[in-house]
Amino acid sequence: MSEQPTPAQVTEFVHAAVPAVGRLGIEVLDLSPGYTRLRVPLEGNSNHIGTMYAGALMALAELPGGLLPLAIPDLAVVPIVTDLQVSFVRAARTDATLAAHLDPDELRALAARAHAEGKAEFVLDTKAIDADGRTLMTCRGTYQLRPARG
Amino acid sequence: MSEQPTPAQVTEFVHAAVPAVGRLGIEVLDLSPGYTRLRVPLEGNSNHIGTMYAGALMALAELPGGLLPLAIPDLAVVPIVTDLQVSFVRAARTDATLAAHLDPDELRALAARAHAEGKAEFVLDTKAIDADGRTLMTCRGTYQLRPARG
Numbered sequence: 532m533s534e535q536p537t538p539a540q541v542t543e544f545v546h547a548a549v550p551a552v553g554r555l556g557i558e559v560l561d562l563s564p565g566y567t568r569l570r571v572p573l574e575g576n577s578n579h580i581g582t583m584y585a586g587a588l589m590a591l592a593e594l595p596g597g598l599l600p601l602a603i604p605d606l607a608v609v610p611i612v613t614d615l616q617v618s619f620v621r622a623a624r625t626d627a628t629l630a631a632h633l634d635p636d637e638l639r640a641l642a643a644r645a646h647a648e649g650k651a652e653f654v655l656d657t658k659a660i661d662a663d664g665r666t667l668m669t670c671r672g673t674y675q676l677r678p679a680r681g
Numbered sequence: 682m683s684e685q686p687t688p689a690q691v692t693e694f695v696h697a698a699v700p701a702v703g704r705l706g707i708e709v710l711d712l713s714p715g716y717t718r719l720r721v722p723l724e725g726n727s728n729h730i731g732t733m734y735a736g737a738l739m740a741l742a743e744l745p746g747g748l749l750p751l752a753i754p755d756l757a758v759v760p761i762v763t764d765l766q767v768s769f770v771r772a773a774r775t776d777a778t779l780a781a782h783l784d785p786d787e788l789r790a791l792a793a794r795a796h797a798e799g800k801a802e803f804v805l806d807t808k809a810i811d812a813d814g815r816t817l818m819t820c821r822g823t824y825q826l827r828p829a830r831g
Contacts, residue, residue, distance in 0.1 A: 548728065548729035549727075549728045549729060549734050549736075550725065550726075550727075551704075551705060551725065551726050551734045551736060551737055552734070552736065554701075554704045554705075555701060555704075555736075575700065575701065576700075576701050577699075577700075578698065578699045579698035579699060580759065584699050584701045584702070585743050585762050585765070586699075586701060586702065586705075586736065586739060586740040586743055587701055589736060589739045589740075589743070589765065590736040590739075593735050593736055593739070609730065611769075611772075612735050612769060613768065613769050614766075614767070614768045614769065615735070615739065615765075615766070615767050616764075616765070616766045616767075617764070617765050617766075618763065618764045619761075619762060619763050619764065622761075
């Protein structure tokens with residue numbers, strides 16, 4: 532992705548790459564260098580007590596570490612998640628959104644390190660919020676960048 | 682569930698209660714007092730590099746804390762997950778299974794405490810393995826039992 536795609540195009544790309552994310556209805560609302568914002572709908576993802584299934588929120592938490600490196604052209608890295616810690620603060624009764632930030636210069640430095648040393652680790656702290664801005668879940672994800680092959 | 686249902690019946694129950702779990706194809710292979718074992722298929726859950734999507738493994742990790750209390754008649758509690766920590770050890774290239782144990786007497790004591798005090802917390806340590814028995818993911822889940830209403 533060397534040109535900046537629209538959120539709808541990124542969403543389509545993610546659903547094609549990871550169909551299970553598509554079945555959760557997760558949408559990429561924003562993706563730009565250093566920033567992404569995602570939404571998961573309550574509809575289709577409710578649980579036995581009518582609130583959002585924890586797994587749908589966890590999916591929202593996991594994704595940004597994979598997306599943020601895609602928003603910067605020519606890094607030639609593959610992101611993988613190595614560790615995820617989530618705390619559920621409040622039951623979700625609306626759609627949920629989650630925003631993540633990571634400085635583009637830091638991402639470029641991480642990619643350079645991945646190419647030099649074989650891998651480079653980074654940590655993302657995020658939270659999911661409901662339609663009223665209340666915190667639903669806090670998350671710490673640990674990811675590695677590895678050099679893309681070929 | 683006061684009689685012991687078959688694994689297929691439990692699977693059907695779980696898919697009806699939480700449709701997103703059904704869309705992941707998660708099957709309950711065993712559920713008896715103090716023990717459960719689950720499987721998630723690679724098919725339908727692959728990612729952009731052909732291995733299993735992390736979110737499918739996380740879903741497998743989250744579920745046992747909700748199922749184990751169901752296997753003991755008449756506890757009259759609702760389990761909720763409050764915290765989940767997963768570490769991804771190895772990329773999954775086969776279906777994955779995960780087993781969880783929690784002493785039935787301990788579950789009964791937890792349920793009694795939930796009814797007396799409003800809630801009772803427990804921790805489950807599990808791991809997901811591949812078809813060759815290799816560890817894919819380690820997980821620590823923290824759950825609460827709350828008294829069922831009505």
